[in-house]
Amino acid sequence: MQKTIATRIPIDLEREIRRFMEEEGLDKSTAIRRIIEIGVNEWKKKRAIELYRQERITLWKASQIAGVSLREILEELNRLRIPIHVTAEDIEEDIRAAKEGA
Numbered sequence: 405m406q407k408t409i410a411t412r413i414p415i416d417l418e419r420e421i422r423r424f425m426e427e428e429g430l431d432k433s434t435a436i437r438r439i440i441e442i443g444v445n446e447w448k449k450k451r452a453i454e455l456y457r458q459e460r461i462t463l464w465k466a467s468q469i470a471g472v473s474l475r476e477i478l479e480e481l482n483r484l485r486i487p488i489h490v491t492a493e494d495i496e497e498d499i500r501a502a503k504e505g506a
Contacts, residue, residue, distance in 0.1 A: 421435055421436060421439065424438075424439060445471060448469060448470050448471055449470040449471075449472065449480065451469060451470075452465075452466040452467070452468075452469035452470035452477065453466065453470070453477075453480060453481065453484065453486065455469065456477075456481070456486070457486050459489060462490075462494040462497055462498055463477060463478065463488070463490065463494065463498065464494075464497065464498035464501050464502070465497075465501075468501075474498075
């Protein structure tokens with residue numbers, strides 16, 4: 405199911421969208437959907453990393469929020485030089501979550 409969204413954007417942004425369309429060989433609707441999807445995925449990843457950095461969620465939960473694998477979230481944390489903090493409770497919760505997801 406899809407939903408129509410209308411919005412006004414700055415001319416500079418519209419130019420960038422047209423450039424994206426040309427480089428990717430996409431029509432306007434597809435290009436805008438893809439750009440929005442990229443933006444939402446990046447936002448989810450940033451949000452998950454920030455929650456993890458604040459020690460509010462576990463690695464497993466961060467990977468779920470970000471919509472990426474545990475390995476990918478670990479690689480991103482490493483790239484950003486964010487220390488990995490793991491407690492025994494985190495490991496137990498992650499194992500439980502992994503078993504439930506399997």
